[in-house]
Amino acid sequence: MKSDIRVCANWETAHDRPVYTLGDSCPDCDGPTANSAPAPFSPEDPYGEYRRRARRRRDSE
Structure with missing residues (x-):
């Protein structure tokens, strides 16, 4: 579901805070917009263990 x-x-470089809209372009800077919803979560994610292991390895270095 979208x-x-x-x-x-471009909110991190063009604005002090995130700018939310329903349109395809930012009302303040006329830049592109992106979907604000997080990625879906599934407890049955077959690659989740590998991602968490890689993240732990990266954070410990």
């Missing part, structure tokens, strides 16, 4: 709420893709 979220209708979108966030300015």
